[in-house]
Amino acid sequence: MLILDTTLRDGEQTPGISLTVEKKLIIAHALDELGVDIIEAGTAIAGEEEFKAIKEIANSGLKAEVCSFARIKEVDIDAVANADADSVFMVAPSSDIHIRTKFPGKSREDIIEISVRAVEYAKERGLTVEFGAEDSSRADLGFVKELFKAVVDAKADRLTFTDTVGVLIPEKAERIMRELRSTFKVPIAFHGHNDFGLATANTVYAVKGGAKEIHVTVNGLGERAGNAPLEEVVLVLETFYGIKTNIRKEKIYEVSKLVETLTRFPIALNKPVVGYNAFMHESGIHTSALLRNTISYEPIPPELIGRKRAIVHGKHSGKASIIKLVEELGYEADDEQVKMIMKRIKEFEGKGKRVMGSDLIKIIEDVLKVKRGRKIILKGLNVVCGKSGTSPHASIKISLNGEDVEATALGKGPFDASVRALKNALKNYAEKKGDRSIGELVNVKLVNYKANAIIDDKVVDYMERLAERNPKLSDLIERIRIMTGTDAPVDVIIQLEKDDKVVTAIGRSTDIIHASVEAYIECLNKLI
Numbered sequence: 001m002l003i004l005d006t007t008l009r010d011g012e013q014t015p016g017i018s019l020t021v022e023k024k025l026i027i028a029h030a031l032d033e034l035g036v037d038i039i040e041a042g043t044a045i046a047g048e049e050e051f052k053a054i055k056e057i058a059n060s061g062l063k064a065e066v067c068s069f070a071r072i073k074e075v076d077i078d079a080v081a082n083a084d085a086d087s088v089f090m091v092a093p094s095s096d097i098h099i100r101t102k103f104p105g106k107s108r109e110d111i112i113e114i115s116v117r118a119v120e121y122a123k124e125r126g127l128t129v130e131f132g133a134e135d136s137s138r139a140d141l142g143f144v145k146e147l148f149k150a151v152v153d154a155k156a157d158r159l160t161f162t163d164t165v166g167v168l169i170p171e172k173a174e175r176i177m178r179e180l181r182s183t184f185k186v187p188i189a190f191h192g193h194n195d196f197g198l199a200t201a202n203t204v205y206a207v208k209g210g211a212k213e214i215h216v217t218v219n220g221l222g223e224r225a226g227n228a229p230l231e232e233v234v235l236v237l238e239t240f241y242g243i244k245t246n247i248r249k250e251k252i253y254e255v256s257k258l259v260e261t262l263t264r265f266p267i268a269l270n271k272p273v274v275g276y277n278a279f280m281h282e283s284g285i286h287t288s289a290l291l292r293n294t295i296s297y298e299p300i301p302p303e304l305i306g307r308k309r310a311i312v313h314g315k316h317s318g319k320a321s322i323i324k325l326v327e328e329l330g331y332e333a334d335d336e337q338v339k340m341i342m343k344r345i346k347e348f349e350g351k352g353k354r355v356m357g358s359d360l361i362k363i364i365e366d367v368l369k370v371k372r373g374r375k376i377i378l379k380g381l382n383v384v385c386g387k388s389g390t391s392p393h394a395s396i397k398i399s400l401n402g403e404d405v406e407a408t409a410l411g412k413g414p415f416d417a418s419v420r421a422l423k424n425a426l427k428n429y430a431e432k433k434g435d436r437s438i439g440e441l442v443n444v445k446l447v448n449y450k451a452n453a454i455i456d457d458k459v460v461d462y463m464e465r466l467a468e469r470n471p472k473l474s475d476l477i478e479r480i481r482i483m484t485g486t487d488a489p490v491d492v493i494i495q496l497e498k499d500d501k502v503v504t505a506i507g508r509s510t511d512i513i514h515a516s517v518e519a520y521i522e523c524l525n526k527l528i
């Protein structure tokens with residue numbers, strides 16, 4: 001059973017995704033480690049960058065066969081061969097709709113003739129040829145077989161039946177593959193799309209019918225509704241049909257996260273196998289059963305694909321799980337307090353919000369009135385800025401030794417305005433209370449400021465491991481570390497100096513000003 005992964009070709013054609021040479025290279029390394037047999041790395045004729053990416057991948061010593069997409073044209077095939085790819089996935093139109101649209105004025109016979117010439121040329125250029133009939137699920141099967149027969153005579157090595165627009169149903173996929181299998185000696189591959197949500201089922205049935213190779217993408221990326229997802233197809237084949245692939249399943253999740261990070265194409269929360277929720281359980285009656293016997297609510301063991309089970313606390317949370325968590329945090333709670341914590345969680349969830357780890361800790365600490373040893377706490381911050389001809393304006397509310405203080409200020413930028421407002425608040429408090437130590441805090445000096453967009457540490461570690469195999473990638477890692485998307489959380493690191501003492505703190509938020517002020521205040525707390 002061969003897996004051709006086309007994340008870098010069909011997946012990259014997903015609207016909104018565009019991968020640089022380096023990103024393609026790192027994904028190719030990951031796919032190779034994952035155990036993919038054939039990596040379709042792109043379309044060599046599609047441009048300089050694309051050509052360069054395929055060439056780099058082809059020359060980076062991967063175990064996998066490196067393949068490029070091509071049309072039945074000599075220029076396309078030349079580009080594939082010049083990019084040093086091992087093989088070409090060459091595609092000819094096979095349905096009348098596609099023939100008419102792509103080769104106006106040409107007949108079915110013309111397509112056969114052009115295809116045969118293209119296959120012969122690719123063989124002359126030393127390429128392994130996988131020949132695909134595009135849109136074959138909507139084509140006359142008799143013609144597809146005629147076309148296949150002609151290219152096999154011309155020494156094509158493999159054939160691909162493609163469900164280009166995702167209109168097959170499983171039974172038909174199986175029947176067609178069975179028929180092709182009995183007609184041709186060369187391996188037959190299946191390429192499926194997910195327009196009706198049947199890509200996984202069709203691919204599995206194609207294998208039942210005798211497909212020896214399947215085309216998939218990580219996370220099901222691909223045009224429109226995407227291609228057959230690697231993770232789903234592999235798990236279904238192995239779990240229910242006992243069909244082994246070379247995929248190292250325990251790497252599935254990290255590769256999925258890597259692809260999500262580099263493509264910036266988010267995985268649906270409820271996506272099978274790799275979605276955020278796929279192994280998430282809300283604690284309650286259901287989780288106590290789960291913890292006693294994991295298969296009660298978990299059809300796939302999370303470790304199988306390199307994941308962990310997650311239990312979230314929500315309005316269905318049981319008392320036992322709250323007590324356990326309180327203990328884990330190193331606190332003690334009596335019956336009344338546990339009840340209060342559960343009540344607060346229910347209120348929080350009732351507002352349509354989900355209690356994540358930090359919210360929960362906050363609720364618990366609030367109820368248990370745990371002192372956090374901080375004198376200054378940011379309670380509110382509002383900044384008005386932009387290119388309006390007026391100065392940025394900040395208003396701030398802090399709690400200082402338990403007392404709320406508010407102040408406003410103008411500044412040269414939003415952060416400057418926020419810090420000035422903060423200092424005004426400190427000054428007002430110090431004057432009112434005659435507190436000199438607080439008053440002196442306004443004399444701190446900002447000695448260092450650094451903002452980094454965060455991506456999952458595990459993804460970065462993983463990329464670093466892959467980069468060890470290819471020194472060309474180490475630059476990329478550094479850039480990815482500071483890669484920002486508009487929704488990326490930001491780490492702000494600040495250093496303040498006062499009387500020769502330097503302190504450092506980190507703030508984290510999707511709002512860079514908020515993160516900056518949090519870090520600034522954390523520093524002040526260390527200086528008090």
Ligand SMILES: [Zn+2]
Pocket residue numbers: 010164191193227
């Ligand atoms: Zn496709």
